[in-house]
Amino acid sequence: MSSDxxxxxxxxxxxxxxxxxxxxxxxxxxxxxxxxxxLHGWGEALSRGFHEGRPTDEHRTVWLEGAxxxxxxxxxxxxxxxxVASPNLPVxxxxxxAGGDLNVGGGRTLPLHMITDVTVSPSHRRRGLLRxxxxxxxxxxxxxxxxxxxxxxxxxxxxxxxxxxxATRLRSLxxxxxxxxxxxxxxxxxxxEIVEPSEVWxxxxxxxxxxxxxxxxxxxWPAFYEAFLTGRFDWEQGxxxxxxxxxxxxxxxxxxxGFASWTHKGTQDGRSTVDxxxxxxxxxxxxxxxxxxxxxxxxxxxxxxxxxxxVDPLEWALVDPRCVTTTKVDDLLWLRVLDVxxxxxxxxxxxxxTVALGLEDPLGLIDGTWQVTVTEGRATVVRTDAHxxxxxxxxxxxxxxxxxxxxxxxxxAGRLGGSNExxxxxxxxxxxxxxPYCTTGF
Ligand SMILES: CC(C)(COP(=O)(O)OP(=O)(O)OC[C@H]1O[C@@H](n2cnc3c(N)ncnc32)[C@H](O)[C@@H]1OP(=O)(O)O)[C@@H](O)C(=O)NCCC(=O)NCCS
Numbered sequence: 001m002s003s004d005x006x007x008x009x010x011x012x013x014x015x016x017x018x019x020x021x022x023x024x025x026x027x028x029x030x031x032x033x034x035x036x037x038x039l040h041g042w043g044e045a046l047s048r049g050f051h052e053g054r055p056t057d058e059h060r061t062v063w064l065e066g067a068x069x070x071x072x073x074x075x076x077x078x079x080x081x082x083x084v085a086s087p088n089l090p091v092x093x094x095x096x097x098a099g100g101d102l103n104v105g106g107g108r109t110l111p112l113h114m115i116t117d118v119t120v121s122p123s124h125r126r127r128g129l130l131r132x133x134x135x136x137x138x139x140x141x142x143x144x145x146x147x148x149x150x151x152x153x154x155x156x157x158x159x160x161x162x163x164x165x166x167a168t169r170l171r172s173l174x175x176x177x178x179x180x181x182x183x184x185x186x187x188x189x190x191x192x193e194i195v196e197p198s199e200v201w202x203x204x205x206x207x208x209x210x211x212x213x214x215x216x217x218x219x220x221w222p223a224f225y226e227a228f229l230t231g232r233f234d235w236e237q238g239x240x241x242x243x244x245x246x247x248x249x250x251x252x253x254x255x256x257x258g259f260a261s262w263t264h265k266g267t268q269d270g271r272s273t274v275d276x277x278x279x280x281x282x283x284x285x286x287x288x289x290x291x292x293x294x295x296x297x298x299x300x301x302x303x304x305x306x307x308x309x310x311v312d313p314l315e316w317a318l319v320d321p322r323c324v325t326t327t328k329v330d331d332l333l334w335l336r337v338l339d340v341x342x343x344x345x346x347x348x349x350x351x352x353x354t355v356a357l358g359l360e361d362p363l364g365l366i367d368g369t370w371q372v373t374v375t376e377g378r379a380t381v382v383r384t385d386a387h388x389x390x391x392x393x394x395x396x397x398x399x400x401x402x403x404x405x406x407x408x409x410x411x412x413a414g415r416l417g418g419s420n421e422x423x424x425x426x427x428x429x430x431x432x433x434x435x436p437y438c439t440t441g442f
Contacts, residue, residue: 216403
């Protein structure tokens with residue numbers, strides 16, 4: 001058996017886990033029938049946990065392809081014995097991997113420890129399995145030197161207790177593209193080309209890499225994105241997505257500098273509707289040209305987009321900004337600082353000065369007081385015995401980290417402690433820069 005099995009790891013010190021065994025599976029280990037059955041069992045349990053249909057062979061193939069490419073660690077608790085059910089299905093699943101770059105602002109990136117596929121079977125809920133998996137995974141990630149961990153959530157009340165803060169948000173837009181839709185005049189020396197899924201991946205990758213490089217909060221795509229972004233495999237249909245379409249914007253020299261993907265949904269709520277998957281461009285002109293295109297698709301009255309930034313140039317480029325309605329604001333990335341020095345020294349700062357920062361971490365990973373000294377936009381961070389001047393939780397640090405919320409707001413929310421003077425000093429140091437924008441869900 002090539003899987004890394006650690007029998008009984010949690011049985012002695014965690015009474016609620018009696019009868020369960022923690023294991024880590026390697027998605028590349030499929031040499032024996034036993035390995036394959038455990039991997040398939042893990043996938044079955046995951047689908048059950050998210051109330052999805054049972055995976056088909058095609059689902060397994062695509063899922064394992066992505067998991068192998070990213071060297072994902074598939075973790076879980078398995079029952080030691082079962083009377084009737086298959087022992088291959090874990091009662092808890094948890095996946096994590098060393099993900100790609102996250103833009104932390106100021107043109108800097110840090111690799112993100114990415115966590116997903118968190119489920120606990122209804123038969124074993126609320127007895128500490130998630131807590132146990134999260135503790136061991138974050139401790140191991142910190143040990144391996146990761147400065148930041150991230151996840152996206154099904155419910156907003158679960159992960160604050162583990163030190164994750166709501167770091168980025170997205171808007172859902174509904175855009176009226178009837179005759180009201182018109183952009184202010186702009187010059188476009190480039191052109192547009194509609195391309196097929198098989199032709200688009202290299203351009204998507206290049207343009208997204210530039211988005212990660214230039215946009216605070218943007219995050220590299222995990223390997224599984226290739227299959228679903230290009231429509232090679234639609235998870236819900238369990239087959240290729242035959243309806244997704246792509247347009248590229250080309251600069252004057254014919255190089256792709258923007259893309260949009262969309263699906264015509266037919267009539268929805270009485271209106272002929274296009275759903276946009278993603279729009280990204282490396283220049284403002286390409287962005288506007290793509291929106292001019294999307295707003296001009298025939299037989300369409302409305303365009304919906306669920307991944308818009310909180311502030312979008314589109315609204316300011318329209319002759320009638322009321323064409324755009326915000327229908328929802330969602331959180332996307334939740335961040336957790338694992339290494340205070342590496343994380344804080346990487347991000348940008350906005351005034352010179354020094355503050356003793358008191359961090360409260362229920363998991364004990366970043367607890368303590370840290371002296372943050374900023375000179376010309378860069379911080380030096382060291383542990384200190386000094387009295388903490390500004391006090392916040394690991395969760396609040398995660399929320400503040402990318403600049404998605406500022407000190408006065410968090411203070412008004414009762415999430416920062418300290419004197420007026422210390423909080424003003426801290427705010428001057430930490431608050432500033434563009435709002436973060438992340439479209440990479442996982
Ligand atoms: C969310 C889920 C994984 C929790 O697993 P669990 O093993 O029951 O959680 P634990 O027993 O370890 O609970 C740990 C803590 O989180 C809290 N918690 C767990 N699930 C919660 C929820 N859905 N909402 C709010 N708090 C929750 C517990 O009350 C406990 O709090 P405490 O220790 O501070 O008192 C499980 O309910 C589940 O599989 N839900 C469906 C799938 C899902 O939504 N997964 C999350 C994907 S992001």
